[in-house]
Amino acid sequence: MLDDLFRRIFVVTILTSYTMSGFFKSSIGRKVAMALSAFFLMFFLLQHLSINILSVLSPETFNEVSHFMGTNPLVQFVLQPILIFAVVFHFVMGFVLELRNSRARKVAYAKNNGAANSSWMSRNMIWSGMTILAFIGLHFVDFWFPEMNTKFIQQDWSGTMEGVEGLRYHHELVEKFVNPVRVGAYAFAFVLLGLHLAHGFTSAFQSMGGTAGRKKILQTIGKAYSILIPLGFITIAVYHYFNH
């Protein structure tokens, strides 16, 4: 009985991945893949911001949640790899598509008035994306590499550190926002993220074929999302800069 069920799931999986692999090789399949990874990343951003807001509202809760996220095996060993995969995939695919698309026009226009028919954001996703990539590099140096070092090389899963009372996460966060240059870079990157999202949000829905008839509402949500998310992150950074 159970054996049969597994066999069926197996067959269906193989079959779908076979037909789907053809799908993902097509231009539309690729943009759907971009959209799927984008959805995941947009959900991640929302989740990340929610936790970061706690650092302003209640440092204790922030510490507790951070400790949970940092030590929970499901988050660490399932969600984190998926996240990393999504980030890497989104960037790699973005570059691949950009490269292919540039090859579709071999001679450039002597005069092109892009502003007449499309937004700056939509035409410059690759630049806003690269800025975000650079920021993620900084973010990794600031937080992720030290975390990995503490947990996997030093094997310290306690969430505490010398000279800090209780859990260390809030302290580490505040420490980073002492430097005004970092806060500035942080804010700049989030403005670019906002611009990236301003096009990316509705674009992902369009790629999934979901905008027909719901264009207006999606545009409104997209606008709100692309303003509120970066604004939230920037506000937190600025708050800590002035309150450390």
Next chain:
Amino acid sequence: MDLTLKIWRQVDAKDKGKMVDYKVTEISGSMSFLEMMDVLNEQLVNAGDEPVAFDHDCREGICGMCSMYINGEAHGPDRGVTTCQLHMRMFKDGDTITIEPWRAAAFPVIKDLVVNRSAFDRIQHAGGYISVNTSGNTQDANATLISKKAADTAMDAATCIGCGACVATCKNSSAMLFVGAKVSQYALLPQGQVEAADRVRNMVAQMDLEGFGNCTNTGACEVECPKGISLDNIARMNRELMKASI
């Protein structure tokens, strides 16, 4: 008005081509853009020079033949018009107008401003039809009811004139608005359902093969489309392909 024209001249497909400056004088605002080009060509012929080659035919905005990139925009600065319907009153005395052919790897230049858009035809060959014999032995036209909404939306998609402005405008030279319009027309009608899955798969595959770029949803095509074909058609095509693939 007197104008300076910067026009792309290219002898044939192999030539490298370059921009050349011309002057035209006493252009009236009620001339169409192509009539202004006629004036230039008459001037060139009378001076013993080669006239500028450009595609044109019906000159009433429906055949889809005319195709110029004017001052950085497909079919020029006006909206909802083809180049033949663009009037010179959109320009001012003393203006410099840059005129280029559609630029896309899939639309190679034949001569000057004339490009080869056969790629569009080949995409249509791949599935832009309903497989019904033209024997006349079909059911009565009113046998299948089709809602007014579906018929009207299909009609809106079907108004595409195949000019290629979408490709020319798109920063990625993507043909998705063109293909999406055809896929949508049939997807919205009951007659098109039988072959829907194969149609979208084959047309998209041919589109990719032709070397058009991918869509990044900038929406420029919809703005520049002389017939106002909606981006919804691209979304619908995406949906149709997903449906066909799962």
Next chain:
Amino acid sequence: MALDSKVPKGPIQDKWTEYKNHINLVNPANKRNIDVIVVGTGLAGGSASATLAELGYNVKSFAYQDSPRRAHSIAAQGGINAAKNYQGDGDSTYRLFYDTVKGGDYRSREANVYRLAEVSANIIDQCVAQGVPFARDYGGLLDNRSFGGVLVSRTFYAKGQTGQQLLLGAYSAMNRQIARGKIEMFNRHEMLDVVIVDGKARGIIARNLVTGEIERHSAHAVVIASGGYGNVYFLSTNAMGSNVTAGWKVHKKGAYFANPCYTQIHPTCIPRSGDYQSKLTLMSESLRNDGRIWVPKHMEDVLAIREGSKKPTELTEEQRDYYLERRYPAFGNLVPRDVASRAAKERSDAGYGVNATGEAVYLDFAASFERYGKEQAKIHNIQNPSEAKIKELGQAIVKAKYGNLFQMYEKIVDQNPYETPMMIYPAVHYTMGGLWVDYNLMTTVPGCYAIGEANFSDHGANRLGASALMQGLADGYFVLPYTIGDYLADDIRTGTISTESPEFEAAEKEVTERIEFLIQNKGIHSVDYYHKKLGKIMWDKCGMSRNTEGLKTAIEEISALRKDFWQNVNVPGTATEYNEQLAKAGRVADFLELGELFAKDALVREESAGGHFREEHQTEDGEAKRIKEFQFVSAWEYKGEPKDAVLHKEQLEYENIEVKERSYK
């Protein structure tokens, strides 16, 4: 050669069925060995190519444009007639047949028209099956509109782009066959001659318009579907590339050319704005339902308006001449196309034209704004509405009816037709004449067929609105595929036609020499210079109204212009490249011959009928006066110069319709 129309015997309603039951058929296996060339990819050529390929023939299709989808059928706006009687308003095959023959002023062949009416209903079924998005009502059924003053609603439409949708339907059917390899498509190719071997059409010489290469193509039959010749007038609503060359070459090789003088001139086009004008744009004649046509009564107002010191809206009712209402009190602004066109010309010729070129009259909606506005005010129970309110309410109604036309007008003319009257002027838009064909649609050259606007057959001296699309598709989908089989049944053992024969050799040589001549000539005038001159002669003397003296002068002038052309035309560039001027030169050279035959035909036809109006032959009301002795088709045989052409007559018999005066009272 005596003309044999080959109309089958028997009652008219049985002719086509009986005919189909007894023709020769070609076995499917043999169809594979038979090639057919189709020149032109409009409604007629596109539908014929698709159907012949589907039947199994090897089809080679030719279009001068870059894709079959660009053919000028695409520009037809209004709709397509079919005797479906969906509205239950009494329509029938007979009624459509009757309307078409009467509309054509009793100058078309009964049997052909009846067949057209008979297959019309099937066209709609076919097109719907192909996915043509015809307009529908809220219940999901097909919608109809009434058109061209007939008494029933039989016109199917797809917004104002019916021609486009039908053409794309035929194009899609072609695409299916191109994908199967049954149609070989030659885009950007122009047919420059037909090749006749042993008395039969066996191929064509075509020029690749991109490379300039001259190509030989052989086939067992050649179908000409290259449209009409309205561009002989230079300015018309035709596409810039529309030309008579394919038909004319066939004519020169033995096909008779019928009724060249039957031209339809459409009254509601946007006027010319200057000498640079290349093309005229048509607006649906339905505008005349709500617009009043006028010019100023006094010359000083005309001049003031032209120089811009006065606006038309400033003229009082007394200062206006509603000349159609004045001359035709019964029908007023709704007189038939030809009468409305001639009246506009008469006023303009008298000096009352209202724009800079002097060739425009007003079409004024102010009265409709007021009428509809008052009606709306009543409906909405608005007490004592202001004038502005009335106008606003009325404009909304007019906008709902003609909004797209008003917008198009504003784009072209740059005047707001809601605030100032529209300017209109008649323009050439369809030619009823064409290659003479028999019941089988075969020309007098065996194996050479002509379909759609390229032939003369179904519209007589005047075509009804929404009938051109019907005829093109009827010929291509449902008539030619049968009749051509009857002919090709004899060719199943012929095998591939060689292109190495002396006939192909000779035809190619002739084409090449002509092209070489044009290129080498290095004269002083551009091709357009001649085309414009020809157009002016045609418009002035063979236009909306014609007279003996004018036609005689036209013949001389065209003949002289042709001589001048061959001496002084200047074609830049070479023969071995993309050279639009060269292509155009060849077309204008043919127009210069056709134009003269046209004038000759008009001169010989000593009567007025439909689009052909001879000033000497009119009733007191200024209406066309038909003359019984001219109840025939003029079919012209080529004998060198157009002046030497020989007239053959096909007498027209009406057994199922009583020939009456067209009356609009």
